[in-house]
Amino acid sequence: xxxxxxxxxxxxxxxxxxxxxxxxxxxxxxxxxxxxxxxxxxxxxxxxxxxxxxxxxxxxxxxxxxxxxxxxxxxxxxxxxxxxxxxxxxxxxxxxxxxxxxxxxxxxxxxxxxxxxxxxxxxxxxxxxxxxxxxxxxxxxxxxxxxxxxxxxxxxxxxxxxxxxxxxxxxxxxxxxxxxxxxxxxxxxxxxxxxxxxxxxxxxxxxxxxxxxxxxxxxxxxxxxxxxxxxxxxxxxxx
Numbered sequence: 001x002x003x004x005x006x007x008x009x010x011x012x013x014x015x016x017x018x019x020x021x022x023x024x025x026x027x028x029x030x031x032x033x034x035x036x037x038x039x040x041x042x043x044x045x046x047x048x049x050x051x052x053x054x055x056x057x058x059x060x061x062x063x064x065x066x067x068x069x070x071x072x073x074x075x076x077x078x079x080x081x082x083x084x085x086x087x088x089x090x091x092x093x094x095x096x097x098x099x100x101x102x103x104x105x106x107x108x109x110x111x112x113x114x115x116x117x118x119x120x121x122x123x124x125x126x127x128x129x130x131x132x133x134x135x136x137x138x139x140x141x142x143x144x145x146x147x148x149x150x151x152x153x154x155x156x157x158x159x160x161x162x163x164x165x166x167x168x169x170x171x172x173x174x175x176x177x178x179x180x181x182x183x184x185x186x187x188x189x190x191x192x193x194x195x196x197x198x199x200x201x202x203x204x205x206x207x208x209x210x211x212x213x214x215x216x217x218x219x220x221x222x223x224x225x226x227x228x229x230x231x232x233x234x235x236x237x238x239x
Contacts (some may be wrong), residue, residue, distance in 0.1 A: 001025065001026065001027050001047070001072075002026050002027070002076045002077070003026060003027040003028070003029070003068070003073070003074060003075055003076045003077070004021050004026055004027075004028055004029070004075075004076060004077040004078070004079060004215060005028075005029035005031060005032045005051070005068050005075060005077070005078050005079070005113075005117070006018045006021070006028060006029065006030055006031065006079045006081060007032070007078075007079065007080060007081050007082035007109070007237070008031075008032055008055075008081040008082030008134075009030035009031055009032050009038065009042075009081070009112055010030075010032035010033075010034045010037040010041065010185035011032075011037070011079060011184070011185055012182075012185060012204070013134065013179060013182055013184060013204060013207050014030075014079070014082070014138060015041060015091065015206060016182075016184075016204045016207065016208040017079055017081065017207070017208040017211050017212075018025065018030050018042070018048075019041075019113075019208075020205070020208040020209065020211075020212055021215075022042075022045055022046075022047050024075060024212065025047070026047060027047045027049065027071070027072045028047055028048055028049065029049045029051050029064070029068035029071070030042050030049070030050055030051060031051040031052075031053055031055070031064050031070070031082075031113075032050065032051075032052065032053075032082070032179050033053070033054050034052070035050070035052025038050045038052060039043075039050075041238060045105035045197065047208065049067070049068050049071045049072065049081055050230060051064040051068060052160075054110065055082045055105065055109030055110075055112060055113055056104045056105055056108055056111075056112070057111045057176070058112055060115070061109075061112045061113055061116050062116055064116075065113075065116040065117065065120060065137060065232070069120055069124075073131055073228040074124045075095075075124070075131075076119060076129050076130065076215075077128070077129060077130045077131075077132065077149075077215045078113060078114065078117035078129070078131045078132065079132050079139065080110050080113050080114055080117075080131060080132065080134060081132070081134040082105060082109055082110070082113070082135045082154075083105060083106045083109075083110075083134060083136075083145070084102055084105045084106065084150050085102075085149050085203055086098055086099075086101065086102040086149055087094055087144075088143075088144070088145035088146060089145050090147075091147050094147060098148065098232075099148050100188055102148035102149055102152060102232075103111075103148065103151075103152055104154070104155065106149065106152035107152045107155050107156070107159075107171055109161065109221045110156060112160065112167050114131055114133070114159065114163060114174075117129065117131055118131065118163065118166075118167065118172060121170065121172050122170045122172065124172055125172075127170055127171050128170060128171025128173075128219050129171075129172055129173075129219075130172070130175070130214075130215060130217075130219065130222075131163055131167070131174040132174075132175055132176070132177060132211060132214050132215065133156050133159065133160045133163075133174065133175070133176045133177075134156075134161070134176075134177055134179065134188055135153055135156050135157060135165075135176045135178040135179075135225075136149075136153040136156075136178055136179065137178055137179070137180040137227070137233070137235055138153045138154075138170065139152045139153040139154055139156060139157050139176070139178050139231060140227075140235075141189070141235060146237060156176065157176060160175065160176040160224075160225075161188060163205065164222070164224065167218065171219050173217075173219055173221050173222040174222075175223045175225065175226070176224070176225050176226070177207070177211060177214065177223075177225075177226045177227075177228065178209055178216055178225065178226065178227045178228075178229075179207045179210075179227075180228070180229025180230055180233050181199060181200060181201045181202060181203050181229060181230040181233055182201070182202060182203075182204040182206070182207040183202060183203055184204050185203045187199070187201055199228040199233075200231065200232035200233050201230050202228075202231075204229040206228060207228055210232055214226065222224060222231075231234045
C-alpha cells in the first residue's frame with residue numbers, strides 16, 4: 001500500500017485530496033491543528049492515520065512524521081498543503097504579527113514538513129519519495145491586498161526548485177501545484193456573498209485529482225509545475 005501524508009487535511013483542498021487518496025487505496029496521514037475535525041472526518045476510515053499537530057511547531061511536525069512512518073512503514077509522498085491567506089490589506093495596514101503568522105504557516109511550516117519528509121525519504125529502504133508543494137496562482141500573480149500570502153507563495157517556488165535539485169541524488173522528486181479558485185468552503189462563502197457576480201470557480205475535486213496524477217507517477221518522471229484553475233479566472237492576459 002502506497003502512503004501519503006497530507007498537511008492542512010481538515011478542510012478544503014487538503015481534505016478533498018486526502019479523501020480521494022483513501023478512495024484509491026492509499027494509506028493517508030492527515031495532519032492538521034484541529035484534531036477533533038480530523039476525527040470527525042477521517043475517524044474509522046480504513047487507511048487513515050490521524051495526526052493532530054501544528055505545522056509551525058518543529059517538535060509536533062517531527063512527532064507526526066515519526067508516528068506516520070511507524071504506521072505506514074514508509075513515506076512515499078508528502079502533499080505539503082497547509083497554508084493561510086491572512087487579512088487582506090495594503091502593506092501599511094499589515095502588522096508585524098500578521099506578517100509573521102502567514103510566514104510561519106506558509107513558509108516555515110512548509111519548510112519543516114519538507115525537511116521531515118526529505119530526511120525520512122532519504123533514509124528509508126528503498127530510498128526516495130515525492131514532495132508536492134501547494135503553491136498558488138499567487139506564486140505567479142497577486143490578488144490585491146495579499147502581500148504576505150503572495151510573498152510566501154513566491155518563496156515556495158524557490159523551495160520547490162531547490163528541493164528538486166537537492167533530491168536528485170536520493171531519488172526524491174519535488175513538484176508544485178498552483179491551484180486557482182477551487183470551490184472550497186472559503187471560496188463558497190465568497191460566491192454566496194456575490195450571487196450576481198460570483199468569481200469563476202472549479203470543483204475542488206479537480207485539484208485533488210491533479211495531485212493524485214502527480215503522486216502516481218514513477219520516480220523516474222515528475223510534474224515539476226502544474227497550474228490547474230477555473231477556466232475563466234482573470235489570470236491569462238486581459239480575460
